[in-house]
Amino acid sequence: MTSAVPTPQPALLPPCPLDAVRSKVDSALALGRSLVLQAEPGAGKSTRLPLWLLAAPWLRQHDKQGRILLLEPRRVAARALARYLARALDEDVGRTVGLRMRDETRVSHATKLEVLTEGVLTRLLQADPQLTDTACVIFDEFHERSLTSDTGLALCLESQAALRPDLRLVVMSATLDAAPVAALLGNCPVVTCPGRAYPVDIRYLPPRPETTRSPGGAPLLWRHMAAVIGELCRTEPGGLLAFLPGAGEIRQVAALLEGRLPPHTDLYPLYGNLSPQAQDAALAPSPPGRRKVVLATAIAETSLTIDGVRMVVDCGLARLARFDPASGLTRLVTERVSLAGAVQRAGRAGRTEPGLCCRLWRHAEDHGLRPTARPEILEADLCGLTLQLAVWGAEPTALPWLDPPPAAALTAARQTLQRLGALDPRGRATALGRRMAALPLDPRPARMLLGAQDQGHGPLACCLA
Missing domain, CATH: 3.40.50.300 (P-loop containing nucleotide triphosphate hydrolases)
Structure with a gap:
């Protein structure tokens, strides 16, 4: 033994x-x-x-x-x-x-x-x-x-x-x-x-309401955010993490900050499609004598500690995927962050020392935020879920859910999977469906890749997917 x-x-x-x-x-x-x-x-x-x-x-x-x-x-x-x-x-x-x-x-x-x-x-x-x-x-x-x-x-x-x-x-x-x-x-x-590691001071700094777009073409919110970030970097010590809805907004704010940050300040983007090396650079400690400003999407909202960051600037927006049953497509929409999400974002400022969070909206608007994000299972395309459960051998309605998947979305998913050849008329996974489920892809691109591979066009299908 x-x-x-x-x-x-x-x-x-x-x-x-x-x-x-x-x-x-x-x-x-x-x-x-x-x-x-x-x-x-x-x-x-x-x-x-x-x-x-x-x-x-x-x-x-x-x-x-x-x-x-x-x-x-x-x-x-x-x-x-x-x-x-x-x-x-x-x-x-x-x-x-x-x-x-x-x-x-x-x-x-x-x-x-x-x-x-x-x-x-x-x-x-x-x-x-x-x-x-x-x-x-x-x-x-x-x-x-x-x-x-x-x-x-x-x-x-x-x-x-x-x-x-x-x-x-x-x-x-x-x-x-x-x-x-x-x-x-x-x-x-x-x-x-109860209790967090360090206290976080919350300040509310809404933009001026007289216009929504500046003469330079950038929306006022992003120009205001760049101004707030620049002012904080001039008056407060430590690193800064700013939350924006997507990569496009990150690029806009980064362009507005060019030449406006104090010396010895490094600017980093952080979003999902960046390479692992670029993401690691945004998370790594700054060299002695330097500090960083990180412009991030919601991927920095939870489970991350960015060394040296003691300030957060939150625009109050998030980009979410929403499924449209009528078109069968998922689209990205920009919505107000939930109150729970705002709490998570503010918490990034108090990870290693007392922090500061600046919210770019009025304090009274907190009452209009929904308490938590709506569960994705109530909004998403359920084709992938339905296929995985068919391979598992379970009826979706028989599983223990915190929020059961909507019946209409399940019906639409079954019909789509049957058209793709992934389910038989009784809703059981076919051999093709099991091959599709084994790929780390949604069912539609998975079906395209497998079909193209069978016809000798696998590399082209990969590019299209």
């Missing part, structure tokens, strides 16, 4: 608010229960709890070492968090702490904690519905309520009920309504941790 490999212990980490509830977390999970953890941004949810669990006795049962899966909603957050957790153990990513997402897998036989993007979990479940070597699945930042996180939780709950009663599920968020989630998880315990 081989002896167990000892788990590396984290280096001494600075105190954080979550330390006060560690005994409650350990007790709930030691009893084999699932758990909902509610704690403010900066309390240490993403960085502390996974490291604590590495030492949990229940990870090793029946001479087998169980692993922990930590789900993150975005690739940039998953990569940064994996690096942080590995660094806390004085290791590189790929040893005790691994990373798994589309186009990048860094795990080994020594990996006990895997940081995943949410879509990967569905594929792991399709390959192994029991999650045989997994002891715990952690859903981080669950308040974002993405379609993939809702689907992953529903499938984990079904696996837990039918195959893996010992599987522990942890749902974490700063702004989540905990009671419905706890009820869905079998009336599991809720651990609440």
Whole structure:
């Protein structure tokens, strides 16, 4: 019999608010229960709890070492968090702490904690519905309520009920309504941790209302944002993170800031389509004597600590995908951020020291913000979900959902998948449908790629997709 490999212990980490509830977390999970953890941004949810669990006795049962899966909603957050957790153990990513997402897998036989993007979990479940070597699945930042996180939780709950009663599920968020989630998880315990690591001063700086577009052509909001950023960089110490809805707006504000920032200030964009190298540059600590301004989309809203940032400027807008059943297409729309999203954004300023958040709207407008973002499952194209569940062998209406998918959207998805040849007339996955589901793509481009490959036009279809 081989002896167990000892788990590396984290280096001494600075105190954080979550330390006060560690005994409650350990007790709930030691009893084999699932758990909902509610704690403010900066309390240490993403960085502390996974490291604590590495030492949990229940990870090793029946001479087998169980692993922990930590789900993150975005690739940039998953990569940064994996690096942080590995660094806390004085290791590189790929040893005790691994990373798994589309186009990048860094795990080994020594990996006990895997940081995943949410879509990967569905594929792991399709390959192994029991999650045989997994002891715990952690859903981080669950308040974002993405379609993939809702689907992953529903499938984990079904696996837990039918195959893996010992599987522990942890749902974490700063702004989540905990009671419905706890009820869905079998009336599991809720651990609440008040307080953030550092206080954040909130200021409201709306633009002047006399016009919406300046003579230079840029919308007034972006010119106002550039002016606020420039003034803060001249009068306040530390780095700055500004939230904008998309890459186009980031480029506009970057152009307006050109030549207006003080010396020794570096400007970085941060959005989803940037290369990993460019994203890493935006997150890396500034060299001595320099500071940074990061212009980011909502990908910086959660689970990220950008070293040196103590100021946030929030335009109050977010770009979201909305499905139009009439056209069968998904389009991007710009909407007001939710109150929960605004809280998350402000929390980025208090991660490493007392911070400042400037909101570019009036204080009274807070009352008009919706409390939380509308769950994606109520708005999205459900073709991918319907195909994955057909491969899983479950009826969507039979799964345990926090918000059930709309019947009309499910009907439209089934009809589309049948036209694509992915489902048979009884709604079961065809051989083609299973091949489509195995690709990390939506069903329509997946069908195009497979059809083109069969006709010898695979490279052209890849370019079109």
